[in-house]
Amino acid sequence: MKAVHFGAGNIGRGFIGSLLYKSGFSTTFVDVNQEIVDLLNEKQEYRVVLAELTTDEHVVQKVKAVHSQLHPEQVIEEIVQADLITTAVGPQILPLISDLLYQGLKQRAVSNSKPLAIISCENMIGGSAFLQEKVYEKLQVGEQEQFDRLFHFPNAAVDRIVPLQSNADKLMVMVEPFFEWIVEGGQAVDVIPHVEGLQLVHDLTPYIERKLFTVNTGHAIAAYLGYKAGIETINEAMQNEEILAIVEAALKESGNVLIEKYNFDENEHRAYIAKIIERFLNPYISDEVTRVGRSPLRKLGANDRLISPAKQYVELLQKEPEHLAKGIAAALHYNYAEDPEAVELQKEIQTNGVELALPKFTGLPKESALVELILKHYHV
Ligand SMILES: NC(=O)c1ccc[n+]([C@@H]2O[C@H](COP(=O)([O-])OP(=O)(O)OC[C@H]3O[C@@H](n4cnc5c(N)ncnc54)[C@H](O)[C@@H]3O)[C@@H](O)[C@H]2O)c1
Numbered sequence: 001m002k003a004v005h006f007g008a009g010n011i012g013r014g015f016i017g018s019l020l021y022k023s024g025f026s027t028t029f030v031d032v033n034q035e036i037v038d039l040l041n042e043k044q045e046y047r048v049v050l051a052e053l054t055t056d057e058h059v060v061q062k063v064k065a066v067h068s069q070l071h072p073e074q075v076i077e078e079i080v081q082a083d084l085i086t087t088a089v090g091p092q093i094l095p096l097i098s099d100l101l102y103q104g105l106k107q108r109a110v111s112n113s114k115p116l117a118i119i120s121c122e123n124m125i126g127g128s129a130f131l132q133e134k135v136y137e138k139l140q141v142g143e144q145e146q147f148d149r150l151f152h153f154p155n156a157a158v159d160r161i162v163p164l165q166s167n168a169d170k171l172m173v174m175v176e177p178f179f180e181w182i183v184e185g186g187q188a189v190d191v192i193p194h195v196e197g198l199q200l201v202h203d204l205t206p207y208i209e210r211k212l213f214t215v216n217t218g219h220a221i222a223a224y225l226g227y228k229a230g231i232e233t234i235n236e237a238m239q240n241e242e243i244l245a246i247v248e249a250a251l252k253e254s255g256n257v258l259i260e261k262y263n264f265d266e267n268e269h270r271a272y273i274a275k276i277i278e279r280f281l282n283p284y285i286s287d288e289v290t291r292v293g294r295s296p297l298r299k300l301g302a303n304d305r306l307i308s309p310a311k312q313y314v315e316l317l318q319k320e321p322e323h324l325a326k327g328i329a330a331a332l333h334y335n336y337a338e339d340p341e342a343v344e345l346q347k348e349i350q351t352n353g354v355e356l357a358l359p360k361f362t363g364l365p366k367e368s369a370l371v372e373l374i375l376k377h378y379h380v
């Protein structure tokens, strides 16, 4: 079995590549990082180390890589032969890979009639559907029927904390032991090959919202509050009593939305939150707040981890999400100079004021109780 995976980064190598290897796949990574591409081709294997007391490790083999800008023709050839395509490049990169993916799928349709699943493993709602939309924008007259028949884009939720790596061995990835990969089977259920650890579900919505609005909501709030307090890592941020209390209270708020919306068992959800807090406190992981807080404009987006649960809290429970609002206010203060989105956010705030920047980036109505609440915490 052959897999093509776009993005040989932390989650690509440390999670998806590892499960694919365990499931018998040979994996071709597609990336634009020359050093990583060269190393993967030279070594044809890499180590994945679990961040825990015993630092258990395993070797991922049967891997190679292609630089997509230098050798697009090789990527197309790999797509023609693939049994599965996955991505972990970041939501903002999906439009950039869509043209090459389109070229590959178009070429594949000429000689290979085997249906294929393309699964985006990004932290976003509807990641594969978004990639499909970008690919379909390239379709020429008469191609859609064939693409609809042959290619499926099932949405997915992926969960494993993989921090930035600073190992002497540049291919090695240190990952937390926990992982979860959930894919919406739907019409693609028979097309998705067996991958060890991949769970198929009928409807992904509760799972992706539970993941994004718990793991990523809590993570982002810890990162922005931590950054504001001059703290460097998530683990240290979570050891700060004030930050811990706000993260826990914010997850109670997002949890109340999820429980109300999806009828989750309250005790099970509380246990899910407790497990996540424990993961953030993993002493064997050093995860920088600037990685977790990266791309604040994306994270402040209407459907993302901060605004969506806060909005839904107001709509469904008719109450004020006091702690989610504190997290959003901290995000608005995020001014890390090496993050282009943080620079853009601060520039907008300085030029037009936070009162206009907040609705602009979040889509929240300017005159709303939620905006007022966030601004109250912003100005504290
Ligand atoms: N790291 C985590 O803890 C984690 C967990 C779950 C989900 N995710 C999601 O996985 C995705 C990747 O995150 P990451 O932490 O692995 O980031 P990363 O930066 O480590 O990896 C991204 C990789 O994509 C490559 N890339 C960039 N442009 C490309 C292009 N045009 N074509 C091919 N490759 C390209 C980069 O060179 C890099 O190797 C994001 O959507 C993230 O939200 C991350």
Ligand SMILES: O=P(O)(O)OC[C@@H](O)[C@@H](O)[C@H](O)[C@H](O)CO
Pocket (backbone or CB within 6 Å): 123, 158, 159, 160, 161, 162, 215, 216, 219, 220, 291, 292, 293, 294, 295
């Ligand atoms: O990858 P992002 O930028 O969407 O979010 C940063 C982290 O919260 C994220 O990467 C988590 O580590 C991951 O989602 C855990 O499963």
